[in-house]
Amino acid sequence: MTASNSSPQGRYPAGGDAFPHRDLLGLAGLAPHELLFLLDEAEQWVDLNRHAQKRAEVLSGLTIINAFFENSTRTLLSFEIAGKRLGADVINMHAATSSVKKGETLIDTALTLNAMRADGIVIRHASSGAVRLIAEKVDCPVLNAGDGQHEHxxxxxxxxxxxxxxxxxxxxxxxxxxxxxxxxxxxxxxxxxxxxxxxxxxxxxxxxxxxxxxxxxxxxxxxxxxxxxxxxxxxxxxxxxxxxxxxxxxxxxxxxxxxxxxxxxxxxxxxxxxxxxxxxxxxxxxxxxxxxxxxxxxxxxxxxxxxITTQVEMGVAMRMACLDVLTRRGRGVEGWQ
Structure with missing residues (x-):
């Protein structure tokens, strides 16, 4: 399974212009074609997840960090499954076992994660705006897995x-x-x-x-x-x-x-x-x-x-799509440089 680069029926611009953002911090302000592009990208992963062999290697060699400063079951598990099904090395960081509990600031945590040269960071935090703050301090794509009362x-x-x-x-x-x-x-x-x-x-x-x-x-x-x-x-x-x-x-x-x-x-x-x-x-x-x-x-x-159970299934496919799309520039996918 490979990343798609074409725009069906001209629904959205081709290549990286279909979704020109480095991060996905919220849906406010996104254009209709950008939303439709992500929905369409998820369809291929719905199909893959219904096969006996549920693995693609599009993120092989990449490291994704799931940094969850707030408790989660469904979201963390689905992001972990999504990353692994795409072939990435997935590391889960729980706040309860992190240096945040020892008094480390959020910015210092962001700088630490950045120094590890992750290829993508998924963040969940109890404070609105915390994910954006981290995104401003790191060099890789950041995906918001829920920040306070802001967005998910x-x-x-x-x-x-x-x-x-x-x-x-x-x-x-x-x-x-x-x-x-x-x-x-x-x-x-x-x-x-x-x-x-x-x-x-x-x-x-x-x-x-x-x-x-x-x-x-x-x-x-x-x-x-x-x-x-x-x-x-x-x-x-x-x-x-x-x-x-x-x-x-x-x-x-x-x-x-x-x-x-x-x-x-x-x-x-x-x-x-x-x-x-x-x-x-x-x-x-x-x-x-x-x-x-x-x-x-x-x-x-x-x-x-x-x-309700379909929502859970679609969650894995949608998160696979987002991880795939946000890492394309770093992977040098044609049309996404």
């Missing part, structure tokens, strides 16, 4: 890929995003996943509605070209996709919501509530799920509507 770009991309494939498998041709009605419900205030999804989906032409209790709705959220709701039933009317978010209690200080029971009553996705969406609406959740609070098991596990 590969999650936004994998969610868009999941939606596109789901509608295409249903028989709809072309790009499904224009006019697509997507509801994102839950802890919008603290969610970097919501922000990256909003940036990706609105850029691609979707209508995005966000729904949350007043205390968990960011001020002036309308500036992100979304429609805010506090009434979940109203937000669901005619929705094609419903994405649920968990309550990020670890980021909350003080009382943001009533009891879990009351929250489920107002904002939990049940079978009856899902019926208010468009017929055949899909259900998504980035995980981890709090079953019985923001989503009921008979919705999350329903294969007719739930795309």
């Amino acid at each position: 770009p590969t999650q936004g991309l994998l969610d868009a890929l999941t939606m596109r494939r789901a509608f295409r498998e249903r028989g709809e041709s072309g790009e499904p995003f224009c006019g697509l009605k997507v509801v994102i419900c839950g802890d919008i205030l603290h969610s970097r996943v919501a922000r990256s999804n909003i940036h990706a989906l609105t850029t691609l032409g979707a209508e995005v509605r966000v729904c949350a209790p007043p205390a968990l709705m960011p001020a002036e959220i309308e500036q992100l070209k979304v429609t805010p709701y506090h009434d979940f039933d109203a937000a669901l009317a005619g929705a094609d996709v419903v994405m649920m978010l968990r309550l990020q209690l670890e980021r909350m200080q003080g009382q943001f919501v009533p009891s879990p029971r009351e929250y489920r009553h107002l904002y939990g996705l049940t079978v009856d509530r899902l019926a208010k969406a468009a017929p055949g609406a899909f259900v998504m959740h980035p995980g981890p799920m709090n079953r019985g609070i923001e989503i009921d098991s008979n919705v999350a596990d329903d294969p007719r509507c739930s795309l």
Whole structure:
């Protein structure tokens, strides 16, 4: 499997002009063709991952460091699998065992990683903007695996890929995003996943509605070209996709919501509530799920509507695509110099 250099049907510029950025720190500001390019690049890796032999050697000889200053299961594991399936040497650095715990500054950590001459660094950090700070201090591509309440770009991309494939498998041709009605419900205030999804989906032409209790709705959220709701039933009317978010209690200080029971009553996705969406609406959740609070098991596990496990599968393919694309210049891939 080799990197593709052509632009199908002129969807985006050829070669490195299709994605001219060294890093992937967020989806805000990316052009529609840049998002579509990354989605298209991921398709080849979806196919590879479904084969018995799940390995390509496009990153053979390269070293990828996964520097996770914040706990993670799904994201870290999928980045590790992605790098190894591309043939890279993958090193995981956990903050709990790093010199950060000994008082080392973030900049000194960045300089240390840079001195090791990695070919790419994947970073997850609890502080918004920390990934950009590190990117400014290193010489290799940096990929944001989630920074504070800012962004989680590969999650936004994998969610868009999941939606596109789901509608295409249903028989709809072309790009499904224009006019697509997507509801994102839950802890919008603290969610970097919501922000990256909003940036990706609105850029691609979707209508995005966000729904949350007043205390968990960011001020002036309308500036992100979304429609805010506090009434979940109203937000669901005619929705094609419903994405649920968990309550990020670890980021909350003080009382943001009533009891879990009351929250489920107002904002939990049940079978009856899902019926208010468009017929055949899909259900998504980035995980981890709090079953019985923001989503009921008979919705999350329903294969007719739930795309939750598909999101996990698409995550590996999307992260493979991002690692491949961001390292092409360093590898001297034709057209990417």
